Amino acid sequence: NPPAPPEIYTTEESSAASDVYKRQLQTRPDVKVSLMMRSSPIIEEWVASQQYDIGIAEASGNERSAIDQQIFNLRCVCAVRSDETIGKLAKLGPEQVDGKPMAALFDEHPVTIETRKAFDQAGAHFNARFELRTFQAAMELVERGLCYMICDPITAKSYASYAPRRPRVKFLSFEPAIPYPLALMTPAHRPLSELALAFRDLVADQIRIITKVS
Numbered sequence: 001n002p003p004a005p006p007e008i009y010t011t012e013e014s015s016a017a018s019d020v021y022k023r024q025l026q027t028r029p030d031v032k033v034s035l036m037m038r039s040s041p042i043i044e045e046w047v048a049s050q051q052y053d054i055g056i057a058e059a060s061g062n063e064r065s066a067i068d069q070q071i072f073n074l075r076c077v078c079a080v081r082s083d084e085t086i087g088k089l090a091k092l093g094p095e096q097v098d099g100k101p102m103a104a105l106f107d108e109h110p111v112t113i114e115t116r117k118a119f120d121q122a123g124a125h126f127n128a129r130f131e132l133r134t135f136q137a138a139m140e141l142v143e144r145g146l147c148y149m150i151c152d153p154i155t156a157k158s159y160a161s162y163a164p165r166r167p168r169v170k171f172l173s174f175e176p177a178i179p180y181p182l183a184l185m186t187p188a189h190r191p192l193s194e195l196a197l198a199f200r201d202l203v204a205d206q207i208r209i210i211t212k213v214s
Contacts, residue, residue, distance in 0.1 A: 031199065043185070050187040053196045054203070058110065059181035069185040072207045076111060076178035077156050079142045079149045082170040091173035094124035101129035103138035103149040114178045115150045121176075143168040152180045153210050182207065 025031060038046070040057035047055040048066040059071050078092045086096060098119075104112045104126075112128075119126040132138055135151040139159055142149055156171040163169065184204055186192060192200070 047185040047187055050190040053192055054200050055185040057183055059183040066188050067185050068188045069183045072182045072211050074153050074180040074182055074211055076150050076180050077153055077171040078174045079151055079169050079171055081145045082168055087170045091175055093175045094119045094122035097148050098124035099127050101127055101147040103130040103132055103141055103147045104128045118176050150178055157210055
């Protein structure tokens with residue numbers, strides 16, 4: 001019998017996180033994967049239940065004996081329309097987007113909290129025009145010049161993979177750093193198949209690449 005497909009769950013706030021898996025699947029046509037998106041707390045609970053193979057989610061900071069996890073400390077970037085004058089800068093800070101329309105996730109999301117804090121400390125106004133469920137959903141709004149967005153670097157990497165030859169969105173470094181800790185989780189008390197272990201390691205390598213450039 002062929003090995004059971006790895007069951008992989010990824011956070012829906014950064015739906016583009018699934019792009020990390022898709023990149024690896026391109027080189028493994030023999031692998032079948034059950035891939036589902038849920039909120040980060042649900043993914044953590046499911047992996048802790050020992051019923052699922054791999055979970056990728058925003059790190060909660062909780063240490064749980066039922067979960068083995070690798071933490072990747074990514075930094076958010078700022079999405080801007082590529083033909084805007086502001087897009088010519090090497091990096092952005094709250095001062096450059098003071099009062100400008102922004103897209104953001106819900107108020108309780110860690111990235112939104114850290115972004116508001118950075119603006120407050122700089123004496124800048126964070127003008128949240130759009131509240132969204134995922135970072136990916138903001139890309140069309142940014143393309144149309146309706147807003148800017150502080151987003152995770154995986155979303156930026158994913159956009160580059162499907163954008164037109166001349167991308168309409170550019171991603172700039174943002175200071176001060178807005179952290180985006182990502183957790184790659186596996187069950188601690190249930191051995192994974194060799195296939196699932198190999199796939200986990202491939203995914204970890206891909207995230208490390210993104211971490212180095214974020």
